Amino acid sequence: MQPIWSVGLMTGTVLDGNIDVALLKTDGERIEAFGPYALVPYEASVRPMLEQAQAEARVWNFEGPEPAIFAAAEEALTRAQSAAVRQVVEGAGMAMAEIGVVGFHGQTVLHRGPQKGGLPGETRQLGDGQLMQSLLGTKVVYDFRTADIRAGGQGAPLAAAYHAALLGTAGASGDSAILNLGGVGNVTWWDGKSDLVAFDTGPANAPINDFVKARGLGEMDRGGALAAAGSVDEARLARLLEHPYLTAAYPKSLDRFDFTAAMADGLSNEDGAATLTAFSASCVGKALDLLPQRPTRLFVSGGGRHNPTFMAMLGKRAGVEAVSADTIGWRGDAVEAECFAFLAVRVLRGLPISFPSTTGVPQPMTGGRIAG
Structure with a gap:
């Protein structure tokens, strides 16, 4: 596969009110070029919704129906992040048609690794990949963690494959x-x-x-x-x-x-x-x-x-x-967003994004869902 332009999105659990947007040109194994990177603030109404979703998620704790706030917050953040992608891409003088895929991590509201005694892990990221795909007209990879959890893994951290690519450029020893x-x-x-x-x-x-x-x-x-x-x-x-x-x-x-x-x-x-x-x-x-x-x-x-x-x-x-x-020479604020741009291309290629020595899955495995 030839390297393609991919957009990675990340909003961290500290909810600083920003969307991290980074462009990366990659084949999912090597980094061809670093593209534009921006912190795009959410509209004022979105952050309180995400904070409420995070608070209600802790009460819910994966038991019973999901809190109603999830659906509203998911749509709001998906629309906001879709607009942020378009803003950064077009601001760089590029067209969405030049973007091969968007890696949409979504907002983690609750995460639990596998527990002693055989209780499986659970994870929930808010983010509607199908909606983003319809808004942008570009392939979207989303829900990166669930497959790993279902296979008995921790579902985190997922940055290792991208970090390895970075360490390779720095002469890992x-x-x-x-x-x-x-x-x-x-x-x-x-x-x-x-x-x-x-x-x-x-x-x-x-x-x-x-x-x-x-x-x-x-x-x-x-x-x-x-x-x-x-x-x-x-x-x-x-x-x-x-x-x-x-x-x-x-x-x-x-x-x-x-x-x-x-x-x-x-x-x-x-x-x-x-x-x-x-x-x-x-x-x-x-x-x-x-x-x-x-x-x-x-x-x-x-x-x-x-x-x-x-x-x-x-x-x-x-x-x-x-x-x-x-x-x-790396961009310390952009690494996580770049990571999901990188992982999205790996998912398109069917390459593994988690490994026994990183999340504990039985064998290297790909993940994510593809919209588009």
């Missing part, structure tokens, strides 16, 4: 890994020879953002200023780090709310932010200890890399050199 810091953290390790390894490290930005928001101090700890002004409650941190998830063998995955801001209850604004940031950074260190080879350097993508306190704590608490993915 095992001494470096990719860390994405979204609501949850996930790491991908590959030495260019062995099995690709990927799993969720623990919480990343979600508890910090929720803590700051609950205290009425804004949407996030901008620039890590609050955490930098505080002191880590070391005794509490030590107790938090006893959580069994952190030493459990991979594959493993998390929901955005598996670790919450309640971990900082009773602390001051500054000390709470510092302790939550230290916990997220320390979780990464625990994760690196599980890898076949402990990397000495992490290429960091996602919103967390903009937090200098978090990045410094990775060095101190995780014992690793943490560098922004941008320093080696």
